[in-house]
Amino acid sequence: MRILSIETSCDETAMALVDAKGGIKNPRFKLIKNLVASQIEVHKPFGGVVPNLAKREHLKNLPILFDQILKANRYKLKADLIAVTVGPGLEPALWTGINFARDLYRELKTNNKKLTTKLIGVNHLEGHLYSSKLEGTKKLEFPAAALIISGGHTILLSVKNMASWKKIGETVDDAVGECYDKTARLLNLSYPGGPEIEKLAKDGDPNAIQFPRPMIHQKNYDFSFSGLKTSVLYFFRENKNEEFVKKYKLSKKPDKISKADIAASFQQAVFDVLTAKTLRAVKKIKAKSLIIGGGVAANRSLQKEFKKKIKKENLKLNLFVPSPKFCTDNAAIIAAAGYVSFLKNKKRSLKAQANLNL
Numbered sequence: 001m002r003i004l005s006i007e008t009s010c011d012e013t014a015m016a017l018v019d020a021k022g023g024i025k026n027p028r029f030k031l032i033k034n035l036v037a038s039q040i041e042v043h044k045p046f047g048g049v050v051p052n053l054a055k056r057e058h059l060k061n062l063p064i065l066f067d068q069i070l071k072a073n074r075y076k077l078k079a080d081l082i083a084v085t086v087g088p089g090l091e092p093a094l095w096t097g098i099n100f101a102r103d104l105y106r107e108l109k110t111n112n113k114k115l116t117t118k119l120i121g122v123n124h125l126e127g128h129l130y131s132s133k134l135e136g137t138k139k140l141e142f143p144a145a146a147l148i149i150s151g152g153h154t155i156l157l158s159v160k161n162m163a164s165w166k167k168i169g170e171t172v173d174d175a176v177g178e179c180y181d182k183t184a185r186l187l188n189l190s191y192p193g194g195p196e197i198e199k200l201a202k203d204g205d206p207n208a209i210q211f212p213r214p215m216i217h218q219k220n221y222d223f224s225f226s227g228l229k230t231s232v233l234y235f236f237r238e239n240k241n242e243e244f245v246k247k248y249k250l251s252k253k254p255d256k257i258s259k260a261d262i263a264a265s266f267q268q269a270v271f272d273v274l275t276a277k278t279l280r281a282v283k284k285i286k287a288k289s290l291i292i293g294g295g296v297a298a299n300r301s302l303q304k305e306f307k308k309k310i311k312k313e314n315l316k317l318n319l320f321v322p323s324p325k326f327c328t329d330n331a332a333i334i335a336a337a338g339y340v341s342f343l344k345n346k347k348r349s350l351k352a353q354a355n356l357n358l
């Protein structure tokens with residue numbers, strides 16, 4: 001089945017053409033085209049995504065991307081399925097993709113009444129869940145645990161098979177990507193903050209400052225990240241006296257702490273919480289595989305930390321993390337999730353659903 005997929009939930013306009021085959025338990029994908037028009041430069045001056053600017057950019061980019069796909073197919077586009085993100089995301093941004101998909105579908109049907117092309121709404125989070133199925137040949141074994149870490153979500157899932165899962169935990173406040181972006185702003189780094197903090201942290205000492213590890217010892221699978229960002233804010237504001245040194249268990253004098261040390265120590269706090277909670281879930285579920293997806297999964301230092309802890313705890317666990325281009329938003333993951341939804345015969349209303357969840 002050939003799938004044309006469209007993604008406009010946030011600040012990336014993306015379109016892909018993907019061939020899919022196989023049953024619901026083991027879907028397989030071949031990428032024909034995977035286009036992303038990033039809006040990062042547009043939103044950078046504002047330090048975050050501005051919904052109406054995102055809408056304007058999507059409206060401008062969608063026809064351009066579609067034309068590139070058409071051109072690559074010598075203007076003979078055949079798609080069995082059009083898959084479009086309906087949520088979660090920014091409502092005005094979501095509508096641009098949905099309307100584009102609807103218009104395209106109508107036009108195709110008008111030109112050819114016998115056409116069997118279907119149109120399906122996709123949950124963006126399912127895209128992140130299926131992203132690791134887009135590449136590699138390593139077999140996903142079940143049960144599995146899945147950690148979705150993006151700009152808007154931090155979710156832990158117990159995955160029975162590719163078509164069935166249960167949410168076991170999520171953030172009670174900020175998402176981990178949001179925490180990265182807000183902390184980056186405190187450090188005067190540009191948007192999006194995740195890659196900037198990761199880069200800066202390479203020159204820092206992860207043990208320089210002991211930032212809090214919220215909820216790390218709670219026996220649930222929920223997360224909390226807003227306190228961590230606030231702690232970085234207080235770290236800047238507080239008097240750099242003896243009490244301060246004790247409170248943050250500083251490994252060096254306050255005036256010797258660099259911005260890179262703050263970034264590295266911040267990341268270490270994030271890594272400790274994410275790995276502790278996720279691996280606890282892995283043990284509870286008796287997972288054979290761990291899937292990680294979403295923009296924050298692109299962080300190589302986080303991937304290394306997971307590998308280190310899996311080894312340290314002697315877990316027999318296969319780690320599935322997509323390459324960075326499939327971690328951050330793109331339309332290939334929407335095609336993958338669209339295919340599974342199609343196989344499941346899952347009907348979703350073709351309306352923007354800003355707060356859609358898993």
Ligand code: KG4
Nearest residue numbers: 150151152177192194195295296299328329
């Ligand atoms: O999945 P995504 O592209 O969009 C959403 O669905 O939200 O995730 C975007 C988030 C942003 O918060 C960004 O700062 C974060 O992913 N991110 C990273 C890295 N690359 C992107 N966070 C940490 N390290 C990275 N290398």
Ligand code: ZN
Nearest residue numbers: 150294295329
């Ligand atoms: Zn995303």
